[in-house]
Amino acid sequence: MQKPSRFLLDRMTSYAEEGGAFLRRRRLRSRPFARVWREDGSIVASERTEPDAEQLFAAAARLLEPTSPD
Amino acid sequence: MITAIHDVRPTSTTPIFAEMPAGSRSDAPSAAAAAPEQVLEARSGLDALLSSSAEIRAAAVLTVAGEQLASTDGRNWSEAARELWKAAGAAGDLPVTQIHVAEEAGEIFAVSDGNMWALATTDRFSLASLTFCDLRALLRGIPRVGEA
Numbered sequence: 779m780q781k782p783s784r785f786l787l788d789r790m791t792s793y794a795e796e797g798g799a800f801l802r803r804r805r806l807r808s809r810p811f812a813r814v815w816r817e818d819g820s821i822v823a824s825e826r827t828e829p830d831a832e833q834l835f836a837a838a839a840r841l842l843e844p845t846s847p848d
Numbered sequence: 849m850i851t852a853i854h855d856v857r858p859t860s861t862t863p864i865f866a867e868m869p870a871g872s873r874s875d876a877p878s879a880a881a882a883a884p885e886q887v888l889e890a891r892s893g894l895d896a897l898l899s900s901s902a903e904i905r906a907a908a909v910l911t912v913a914g915e916q917l918a919s920t921d922g923r924n925w926s927e928a929a930r931e932l933w934k935a936a937g938a939a940g941d942l943p944v945t946q947i948h949v950a951e952e953a954g955e956i957f958a959v960s961d962g963n964m965w966a967l968a969t970t971d972r973f974s975l976a977s978l979t980f981c982d983l984r985a986l987l988r989g990i991p992r993v994g995e996a
Contacts, residue, residue: 807950807973814936815946822939833935838949838956840928845905845921845969846953 810835882917885991890917893986901982903974905954909990910965917964917990929967932958948976959983963992 810826812834824831890909897907898920908919914930936944936958947958950972957979958967966983 804973808952810949810951812936812947812949814939814944816940816942817945818942820940820942830939833938834932834947834949835951837928837931837935838951839953841925841932841956841967842951842954842969844923847905 812838882911882915883991887917889990890986893989894918894920897968897982897986901970901979903970904979904982905969905971907966907968907983907986909986910967912960912963912965925967929958929965932956932967933960933965946980948980957983959987961987964990 812824812826812831814822814824814834816822824834826832826835894907894909898904906919906921908925908929909917910926910929911917914926916924916926919925932947932949933944936947943960943962945960947956949956952972954972955970955974955976956967957970957976958965959980960966961984964987966986968979968983970979
């Protein structure tokens with residue numbers, strides 16, 4: 779029979795792993811990005827550092843600025 | 849005597865929808881060219897969208913030509929929106945159907961059904977699929993010209 783302490787340790791480790799995964803996902807998601815869907819179902823993803831996406835981010839910033847909570 | 853009001857939408861929210869005065873600016877869009885039913889449905893749809901989605905800060909409906917039908921914050925979205933889909937469409941030949949841009953300050957979603965664009969600015973980390981779903985539902989509720 780498994781010791782009760784083992785079960786607790788296992789449980790706590792699982793929670794810690796889930797927490798770490800959540801933070802990793804959030805860190806990745808917090809980077810600015812843009813996605814564009816086309817009629818054929820294709821999706822083009824770009825980051826702000828890409829030169830082609832500069833105009834897209836500039837236009838998005840113009841739309842976002844007036845509604846920003848700051 | 850008790851008077852019950854059965855209107856589910858508070859009348860106080862109505863003034864947040866700005867009438868875009870025709871000719872107030874040379875490049876300002878006016879709702880005059882759009883069918884009145886479309887403007888009405890756009891306003892009503894935006895009202896419902898804003899009351900149902902806590903993450904949405906502001907939203908607007910425009911025609912594909914950039915003519916603004918309604919917005920929730922009273923500003924002119926058309927110029928910046930036109931820039932957005934011009935920049936999004938620059939990389940390919942096929943028409944753009946959806947745009948999602950996430951910045952530190954928030955996120956912007958745009959959906960097109962071929963005739964109209966629905967745009968929304970949201971808080972950071974909002975649920976993209978649900979926001980797109982809400983915007984598509986908003987566009988479906990607006991009658992097309994000639995159908996109304």
